[in-house]
Amino acid sequence: MRLYSELKTRKKLREKEEAKKKKDEEKKKKEEEKAATQPPGAKAKAPEEILDPTQYTNNRKQFVQKIREEGKNPYPHKFDRTHRIDEFT
Numbered sequence: 001m002r003l004y005s006e007l008k009t010r011k012k013l014r015e016k017e018e019a020k021k022k023k024d025e026e027k028k029k030k031e032e033e034k035a036a037t038q039p040p041g042a043k044a045k046a047p048e049e050i051l052d053p054t055q056y057t058n059n060r061k062q063f064v065q066k067i068r069e070e071g072k073n074p075y076p077h078k079f080d081r082t083h084r085i086d087e088f089t
Helices: 002-037 053-069
Strands: none
Touching: none
């Protein structure tokens, strides 16, 4: 009984891997088609997979440090209002 369960689990895992591989191939194909239709001088966006998630945290820390160096509080208790909502639209 246990062997059957293990075989069934492995089969499902292989099917998931195949489906993921197929989906990735389709996504890559679409990206290539999209890149081919762009004008020659257009900048291509970086895929999300290339961007390092820790870089977002580092960018935020640098931004907060820059505000502190300017002598401002990056997390103020109160905010100065510059626009009213009816002026915004």
